[in-house]
Amino acid sequence: MTHPLVTYRVVCAQNQRNLYHRVGNVAREDSVLSTMQDVPLLISRILTHGSTVHGSSRVTTWTGEPEPHRRTFAEIGARAARLAHALRDELGVRGDDRVGTLMWNNAEHVEAYFAVPSMGAVLHTLNLRLPAEQLVWIINHAADKAVIVNGSLIPLLAPLLPHLPTVEHIVVSGPGDRAPLAGATARVHEYEELIAGRPDHYDWPELDERQAAAMCYTSGTTGDPKGVVYSHRSVYLHSMQVNMAQSMGLTDQDTSLVVVPQFHVNAWGLPHATFMTGVNMLMPDRFLQPAPLAGMIESERPTHAAAVPTIWQGLLGELTARPRDVSSLTQVTIGGAACPPSLMAAFDKLGMRVCHAWGMTETSPLGTVARPPAHAVGTDEEFRYRVTQGRFPAGVEARLTGPDGAHLPWDGESAGELEVRGAWIAGAYYNGPDAEPLRPGDKFSADGWLKTGDVGTISPDGYLTLTDRAKDVIKSGGEWISSVELENALMSHPDVAEAAVVAVPDDKWGERPLATVVLRPGASADFQALRTFLAEEVRIARWQLPERWTTVESVPKTSVGKFDKKVLRRQYAEGELEVTRL
Numbered sequence: 250m251t252h253p254l255v256t257y258r259v260v261c262a263q264n265q266r267n268l269y270h271r272v273g274n275v276a277r278e279d280s281v282l283s284t285m286q287d288v289p290l291l292i293s294r295i296l297t298h299g300s301t302v303h304g305s306s307r308v309t310t311w312t313g314e315p316e317p318h319r320r321t322f323a324e325i326g327a328r329a330a331r332l333a334h335a336l337r338d339e340l341g342v343r344g345d346d347r348v349g350t351l352m353w354n355n356a357e358h359v360e361a362y363f364a365v366p367s368m369g370a371v372l373h374t375l376n377l378r379l380p381a382e383q384l385v386w387i388i389n390h391a392a393d394k395a396v397i398v399n400g401s402l403i404p405l406l407a408p409l410l411p412h413l414p415t416v417e418h419i420v421v422s423g424p425g426d427r428a429p430l431a432g433a434t435a436r437v438h439e440y441e442e443l444i445a446g447r448p449d450h451y452d453w454p455e456l457d458e459r460q461a462a463a464m465c466y467t468s469g470t471t472g473d474p475k476g477v478v479y480s481h482r483s484v485y486l487h488s489m490q491v492n493m494a495q496s497m498g499l500t501d502q503d504t505s506l507v508v509v510p511q512f513h514v515n516a517w518g519l520p521h522a523t524f525m526t527g528v529n530m531l532m533p534d535r536f537l538q539p540a541p542l543a544g545m546i547e548s549e550r551p552t553h554a555a556a557v558p559t560i561w562q563g564l565l566g567e568l569t570a571r572p573r574d575v576s577s578l579t580q581v582t583i584g585g586a587a588c589p590p591s592l593m594a595a596f597d598k599l600g601m602r603v604c605h606a607w608g609m610t611e612t613s614p615l616g617t618v619a620r621p622p623a624h625a626v627g628t629d630e631e632f633r634y635r636v637t638q639g640r641f642p643a644g645v646e647a648r649l650t651g652p653d654g655a656h657l658p659w660d661g662e663s664a665g666e667l668e669v670r671g672a673w674i675a676g677a678y679y680n681g682p683d684a685e686p687l688r689p690g691d692k693f694s695a696d697g698w699l700k701t702g703d704v705g706t707i708s709p710d711g712y713l714t715l716t717d718r719a720k721d722v723i724k725s726g727g728e729w730i731s732s733v734e735l736e737n738a739l740m741s742h743p744d745v746a747e748a749a750v751v752a753v754p755d756d757k758w759g760e761r762p763l764a765t766v767v768l769r770p771g772a773s774a775d776f777q778a779l780r781t782f783l784a785e786e787v788r789i790a791r792w793q794l795p796e797r798w799t800t801v802e803s804v805p806k807t808s809v810g811k812f813d814k815k816v817l818r819r820q821y822a823e824g825e826l827e828v829t830r831l
């Protein structure tokens with residue numbers, strides 16, 4: 250009999266039936282077996298640990314009232330158990346049923362984060378900034394059985410309900426008018442009433458760690474959104490990585506302001522990671538504007554915060570206009586889009602140290618973190634390392650692939666498409682019952698690596714520098730121009746609040762850069778001055794300097810707050826932008 254000692258499996262959470270797609274199987278009869286216990290890495294274990302060992306740590310939710318709402322991890326643990334009882338006994342959630350959440354970042358959302366996967370069902374976080382038709386598409390594609398919704402988001406959900414045949418139950422949490430749900434065919438429940446009086450304890454099932462735990466759809470800039478399904482194992486391992494000192498490295502002495510939405514790649518893993526280590530969470534709920542964010546930093550004194558660059562740009566403007574005491578915030582994780590070096594330098598001046606990180610929905614998301622190497626700390630080199638996308642952790646393997654498919658050296662110069670592989674990296678998309686579990690080609694290489702669509706270089710010591718999305722690279726006269734480099738250079742000018750650069754067609758060169766800038770109030774710089782600044786101060790090569798310029802009130806943003814370059818390209822193509830040619 251052969252013993253399947255070493256079995257490599259790519260798990261495809263196909264239709265929640267745990268289809269394991271075996272891509273290789275190495276078995277040896279004469280092997281020494283490990284003597285270690287085989288304890289499945291389950292989200293329920295993270296919950297049990299957090300709510301006991303770190304039972305006094307807290308989730309604080311901003312309410313807009315003088316006093317925020319506070320709940321301990323122990324209370325969250327008990328309420329998650331009650332929620333699981335309610336979902337099972339009252340709503341009939343069974344097996345791998347999908348439970349959607351249309352919620353802000355708050356304590357109840359954390360309860361759903363733990364209750365749903367721990368009982369064996371699949372948490373499906375819904376991006377509340379998506380257009381209605383995409384939300385409908387996603388909920389139907391995932392076949393959500395129930396949706397937990399914040400009261401303030403009922404106006405968004407109610408009109409969609411007639412188009413959501415699988416949704417049998419709506420659970421409403423928090424303030425907001427319930428009236429729009431009056432005619433719903435789905436049963437409507439009140440969250441607090443639903444969980445009231447149920448047991449504080451749930452016998453969490455001993456699941457297979459490879460089972461689907463949570464799902465999240467990519468923002469779908471091209472084609473239909475794609476579903477990424479995280480397993481208990483991938484969430485568990487990713488959480489351990491988030492907690493490493495070389496990543497976020499937080500402890501129970503910290504409070505993390507979780508601005509990154511819980512619907513954006515599991516809030517970058519923070520709710521799970523914090524329950525492992527007892528880090529307190531400060532949740533902004535729907536108060537995501539710069540002024541309330543500055544207010545909650547001043548009064549709740551978080552030590553850490555995480556969000557995309559556009560949030561920090563807004564906060565910087567607010568803090569410059571109305572300075573507050575933000576001295577508690579010594580670590581700020583910025584990711585989701587490139588962090589302009591000028592933004593990092595501005596936050597350094599305020600005493601907030603920015604740590605740049607790269608990741609994707611498909612990478613759980615932690616892919617790289619820009620902690621400088623020991624030899625660079627305190628030297629002129631340090632900042633140069635900090636503005637890269639960062640270093641790969643041990644759990645993420647990386648390679649660069651050139652246009653001809655050849656793998657490129659890590660020499661800091663050869664630019665190619667980044668491909669990654671690892672235990673918390675997607676190996677397939679959730680495609681529905683009839684689809685092939687693994688689809689080489691489009692997003693995955695023939696040997697199973699994720700093709701990120703990001704283009705960049707890797708230094709010999711493993712630091713990634715991204716120059717573009719593959720689809721955003723500007724190909725001018727056969728040479729590549731980095732839109733990110735031009736944007737960072739423009740945003741380092743004191744008169745520029747935001748800048749986005751896209752490729753536009755050009756008869757002579759094929760493509761040329763179009764610079765779209767948002768000027769600060771009272772700015773005096775004109776396009777010629779900005780061009781001269783790029784050439785003379787930043788020393789951008791002459792042939793890379795944009796000759797097409799336009800100003801906008803704000804750069805269009807995607808549903809997760811990133812620059813939406815596809816909108817800019819369309820606006821240019823349709824003649825909607827007033828373009829000056831220098």
Ligand code: AMP
Binds near residue numbers: 587715
């Ligand atoms: P999403 O899955 O919506 O989070 O988008 C993932 C994409 O965001 C990546 O493939 C990158 O193009 C971009 N991205 C994320 N973090 C960074 C970063 N630090 N620098 C540049 N681009 C980033």
